[in-house]
Amino acid sequence: QKEVEQDPGPLSVPEGAIVSLNCTYSNSAFQYFMWYRQYSRKGPELLMYTYSSGNKEDGRFTAQVDKSSKYISLFIRDSQPSDSATYLCAMSNFGNEKLTFGTGTRLTIIP
Amino acid sequence: KAGVTQTPRYLIKTRGQQVTLSCSPISGHRSVSWYQQTPGQGLQFLFEYFSETQRNKGNFPGRFSGRQFSNSRSEMNVSTLELGDSALYLCASSPGTLGEQYFGPGTRLTVT
Numbered sequence: 295q296k297e298v299e300q301d302p303g304p305l306s307v308p309e310g311a312i313v314s315l316n317c318t319y320s321n322s323a324f325q326y327f328m329w330y331r332q333y334s335r336k337g338p339e340l341l342m343y344t345y346s347s348g349n350k351e352d353g354r355f356t357a358q359v360d361k362s363s364k365y366i367s368l369f370i371r372d373s374q375p376s377d378s379a380t381y382l383c384a385m386s387n388f389g390n391e392k393l394t395f396g397t398g399t400r401l402t403i404i405p
Numbered sequence: 406k407a408g409v410t411q412t413p414r415y416l417i418k419t420r421g422q423q424v425t426l427s428c429s430p431i432s433g434h435r436s437v438s439w440y441q442q443t444p445g446q447g448l449q450f451l452f453e454y455f456s457e458t459q460r461n462k463g464n465f466p467g468r469f470s471g472r473q474f475s476n477s478r479s480e481m482n483v484s485t486l487e488l489g490d491s492a493l494y495l496c497a498s499s500p501g502t503l504g505e506q507y508f509g510p511g512t513r514l515t516v517t
Contacts, residue, residue, distance in 0.1 A: 336510060338508045339508070340505065343505050391453045391501070393497075395447055
């Protein structure tokens with residue numbers, strides 16, 4: 295069993311819809327949680343970074359962490375075609391730079 | 406502030422050869438990590454350097470090695486290349502605390 299599970303999709307939604315992306319994890323030592331966006335043939339771009347349970351909002355993006363359930367989510371409001379990309383969740387332990395990634399979810403926003 | 410840069414962007418090598426990839430972190434960042442990305446395995450951690458010392462290592466064979474210089478720039482070396490080493494190699498930099506990492510564009514290595 296992988297430490298981090300993420301539905302690979304693909305996921306297609308119409309423009310303007312709310313998108314929900316999720317990851318579950320098994321390692322209770324994970325303390326830091328990140329979401330990255332990766333366009334084709336590009337490096338991952340850091341979208342959200344959290345280290346506690348609860349919600350964190352940045353523009354159209356909201357990251358949610360539930361440590362008791364070992365479950366994290368990323369919500370994208372008012373989705374745009376430019377949001378079409380692969381979204382990767384990543385996690386790390388306290389004091390450790392090693393990131394453990396999910397497999398990524400390929401998202402397509404249909405105009 | 407300039408982002409993470411990686412050179413070269415593309416490489417084609419033959420089995421058995423060796424290759425060196427370079428990474429320049431964001432100014433002021435002291436930690437550099439390397440990852441391998443393939444369609445089958447996704448993103449996998451190779452190793453991390455902080456202040457010229459390897460601080461963490463993933464589960465890759467000894468053919469994969471790295472180093473970091475006093476200006477925080479890092480190089481990664483792969484010896485005796487195998488076809489399975491074909492991948493996107495990504496470098497990430499961070500200040501060295503709390504795990505917030507920023508990635509470069511990657512070097513796409515093709516082994517023939």
